[in-house]
Amino acid sequence: MKFLLTIYVCTIVANQCFPVPSEVYIYQKSHDTFDKCIKDGLGESYEIFFNGDILKIDQINQYRYYPRFTCESYSLQPAPEAVEPSEPT
Numbered sequence: 001m002k003f004l005l006t007i008y009v010c011t012i013v014a015n016q017c018f019p020v021p022s023e024v025y026i027y028q029k030s031h032d033t034f035d036k037c038i039k040d041g042l043g044e045s046y047e048i049f050f051n052g053d054i055l056k057i058d059q060i061n062q063y064r065y066y067p068r069f070t071c072e073s074y075s076l077q078p079a080p081e082a083v084e085p086s087e088p089t
Contacts, residue, residue: 001073001074001075002030002031002032002073002074002075002076003030003031003032003033003034003036003037003071003072003073003074004029004030004031004037004070004071004072004073004074005027005028005029005030005031005037005040005041005044005069005070005071006019006029006069006070006072007019007020007025007027007041007044007045007048007067007068007069008020008067008068008069008070009048009055009065009066009067009068010065010066010067010068011063011064011065011066012063012064012066013062013063013064014063017068020048024054025044025047025048025054027040027044028040031071034071034073037071038071041069041070041071042069044069045067045068045069046067048067049065049067
């Protein structure tokens with residue numbers, strides 16, 4: 001089982017959350033353990049909010065932005081085998 005990390009930027013003002021697009025910030029999404037996913041969610045959320053490149057402190061205060069992240073489990077399933085179409089009779 002693996003865990004999928006999704007980081008959101010939420011705003012209290014508009015009561016909405018938006019996932020952080022990969023065009024804005026790239027982070028590792030797949031994790032082997034739940035604890036690694038949580039750890040990366042905390043660290044990457046901090047970077048998004050306080051590295052100074054994405055959000056500015058005045059924006060955080062004005063729109064009351066806050067981070068949210070999820071770590072959802074998933075399993076890799078083998079792809080079903082392709083079936084050759086039969087010839088028309």
